[in-house]
Amino acid sequence: MVYPGALKKLVDMFCRFPGVGPKTAQRLAFFLLGCPREEVVAIARAMVEAKDRLSFCPVCGSLAEDECPYCSDAGRDHHLLCIVQEPRDVLILERSGQYKGLYHVLHGALSPLDGIGPEELKLEQLVNRIRDTGIEEVIIATNPNVEGDATAGYLAGLLKPLAVMVSRIAFGLPVGGDIEYADDLTLSRALEGRREM
């Protein structure tokens, strides 16, 4: 397409975002061009500000504005640790309001095909943290897919010698769902994980 130069640059930029193809990028670019200049500047500023003000906690890897809202909170259970793949997973677990322990964000999952091994996830640092800070229980909340399963299995083996209790969050039917639409794997995991009532 014969884009003017400045538009092409903008569309190419938007194409780098995850899940944004050339058509969506063009849509977003035209939306911006139709906005008043102040609004475009405000969006641009919010992006740079967020980048400048937010960082990842050097201890747990969560998103932190000044100090880490989890590590620095004395009201949380500092003997309980939940391991997740991404910083956004922390926010999702927080939303449930059920978990009051600390977090450890891997920033990824084991994926040999993508060249992500234990070193890339800094698992040694995780082992040191668990050993040195009196963690008694570890909950693994990696994703229910191939990489997440592999990572959970690897972590379980790694953490066993540390004499901490290690569990993984449950698999089963999503609440509000319908058995009719459950896939076979989810259903067999739900059967496996049945609980007496």
Place this chain on the structure above:
Amino acid sequence: MVYPGALKKLVDMFCRFPGVGPKTAQRLAFFLLGCPREEVVAIARAMVEAKDRLSFCPVCGSLAEDECPYCSDAGRDHHLLCIVQEPRDVLILERSGQYKGLYHVLHGALSPLDGIGPEELKLEQLVNRIRDTGIEEVIIATNPNVEGDATAGYLAGLLKPLAVMVSRIAFGLPVGGDIEYADDLTLSRALEGRREM
């Protein structure tokens, strides 16, 4: 969700983009936070630059970087005018390489429910342009939906007294498509528009 302030602001900004809901906005925001600072700044700068360097041609409403690439091109047919709804439609028609006339961008379509009437689309300005600049043929290329149809019908009535030829681009089966998947309306329009061969 308990977002840090700067993240919440960014997510809210992304939510204003068309087709971007809270989940996608969060995904985009986390992608940015994972980028190096220079890249975030480059994206922010590209947005403001595009806004500053691009404008809409005061005559035809197309996207223009300095002067309008269509109105200022003496090599184009200045007696032929194609009316489209949005600036991006111009780029899509240009991509086909089939059209060599001028454009007129309405920046919308008639939609009484949204309060968009003939005044909002500046149709009087369009009539003046056609009358004053020697346009001989008008091709209406509004979208094939309710608003686009209404706009095309209204335009046809408006332009008839000007003694110009008015046509609308054809409806029918998309090339490369499969009759099996064509909807009833498209199929009946395709039959209506059949051509001897």
